[in-house]
Amino acid sequence: MNPDMLRSAPVPSVRRMPLYLRFLKQLKSRGRQVVSCTHIAHELGLVNTQVRKDLAMTGIVGRPKVGYDVPALIAAIEGFLGWNNTSDAFIVGAGSLGRALMGYDGFREYGLNILAAFDIDPERVGRPVHGKEVFALERLPDLAERLHVRIGILTVPAKAAQDAANLLVLSGIRAIWNYAPIGLEVPESVIVENMNLSASLAVLSSRLAQTLRTEMGLKTETE
Amino acid sequence: MNPDMLRSAPVPSVRRMPLYLRFLKQLKSRGRQVVSCTHIAHELGLVNTQVRKDLAMTGIVGRPKVGYDVPALIAAIEGFLGWNNTSDAFIVGAGSLGRALMGYDGFREYGLNILAAFDIDPERVGRPVHGKEVFALERLPDLAERLHVRIGILTVPAKAAQDAANLLVLSGIRAIWNYAPIGLEVPESVIVENMNLSASLAVLSSRLAQTLRTEMGLKTETE
Missing domain, CATH: 3.40.50.720 (NAD(P)-binding Rossmann-like Domain)
Incomplete structure (x- = not known):
């Protein structure tokens, strides 16, 4: 086992894992075997180095100039998340x-x-x-x-x-x-x-209430 | 209207508002008319100054040595969150x-x-x-x-x-x-x-998987 897997992974990285997983499964269903870090980053609107760091946490290593094996990367992420066994x-x-x-x-x-x-x-x-x-x-x-x-x-x-x-x-x-x-x-x-x-709803509705109050204020001022 | 209400409130403060609201509604249902900032902070396990700051965002002002009027505070928070009108x-x-x-x-x-x-x-x-x-x-x-x-x-x-x-x-x-x-x-x-x-589930299950892996590792080592 990769000793990195025993260290605590940063929460934002972990929260991105389902995003990678979903994208990789789409690639797989289209028959794609290999994917580069750059391609993943581009498609998901993320930064290249961040994607590389995130994926390294799962213990997988991409091959230089080739990329990651798609099924292996899916398995690594699922293992990392504990989603391989229901x-x-x-x-x-x-x-x-x-x-x-x-x-x-x-x-x-x-x-x-x-x-x-x-x-x-x-x-x-x-x-x-x-x-x-x-x-x-x-x-x-x-x-x-x-x-x-x-x-x-x-x-x-x-x-x-x-x-x-x-x-x-x-x-x-x-x-x-x-x-x-x-x-x-x-x-x-x-x-x-x-x-x-x-x-979460409090954040949404307070911001909406604030926006509507501001707009009403502006309206009254200009009338 | 309090001009403070037009400024953007910090997200952690907004996220605490439902907590205050629930507690205040409990107080109200028990017939309580007035509550101090200190009492709210103590009951909810929060810091006094933080509670005072949070509640000030709703535009309400507590009376020194007396505290807040409970129904008025409820109305102020509901207004702030936009929860007064469905x-x-x-x-x-x-x-x-x-x-x-x-x-x-x-x-x-x-x-x-x-x-x-x-x-x-x-x-x-x-x-x-x-x-x-x-x-x-x-x-x-x-x-x-x-x-x-x-x-x-x-x-x-x-x-x-x-x-x-x-x-x-x-x-x-x-x-x-x-x-x-x-x-x-x-x-x-x-x-x-x-x-x-x-x-959110990714964070939960990756941490659980990591814990279980660590425990299994320790078990194997000590056996």
Whole structure:
């Protein structure tokens, strides 16, 4: 194994990986065998040296004046992201957002397989959503252990998030994709990636409100 | 109007606004009339001076030794975010993610009202999703103008995203919440806020893969 792979990769580089992967898969489907770093950079509107650095993180080395072998590069990126083996995940919180994510099959492209959801509401338990079971929350530790699930997707309300996170940690979950609009306290060994829809919407709508206010102000002044 | 509101607020401050809003609404529901900056900071695990600065951006001023009037502060934050009037939005792309968001009613809390969706697939057009209409994409400009819709939520595949964004701009949409996993080129007057699920998942799963690799390495070494 390349020792570089054990070092922590910069977040912006990691966030670009799905972009490379999608482009390379397009090339592959068109029968292309080899691609240069320059070509990738040009097509994706990125800087050459950045692309080279990003791809080096996956442990792959391009051949000078030839480039990268396309299938090998795809495999290297998928391995780097852990997307070569489909990862099973549980959803905690089968409310509106949890159910929405249960019905989103785009995650499969990224090797993520949502097995089931958990909830405390007896009205939700036992009623499958998009063909996936909803279990009572107390069954989480047992099922996570038996099915070796390591990824938890947290879609509970803010006030229930920390308790749910504690239960995920107790259940052996190693990575929490947090859609609850609040920060979580977890042991260092547990990875948290926040996906805060309300914060993103706040940025969008505050900027829009500001723009419309400014325009209204200008209008009034010129009238 | 406070002239500060016309200046651009820092993104981290804006992203904290929903957190304040949620907390203040809890206080209000418990009948609390006044709250100090120190109390807010303590309860939310933030720094006092930061909270004061954030809240000042909304144009509200706390009274020394008394604090903020809770209902007034709620109104000020909602006004700042443009969440006091419900904003209508259209979804472009009624695929799996678009349909998931159409079914998510949590957006209402943030004053966002998804009116309808648009798609190019004749199989999807005319079949309501969660009680909301799906129209043919070519009807977007006319309906956006007639209904004064200013927010577009983009949930099309990467390869269709730029064309869809161009149509949104032509239709008078002023703010695009972009769930497509790709950057968009739009005129300066149009706001784009990116919500890249695949990039976020890449960060989560690459860190998990790295952790598991490291642990396996350590295990092998000690065996």
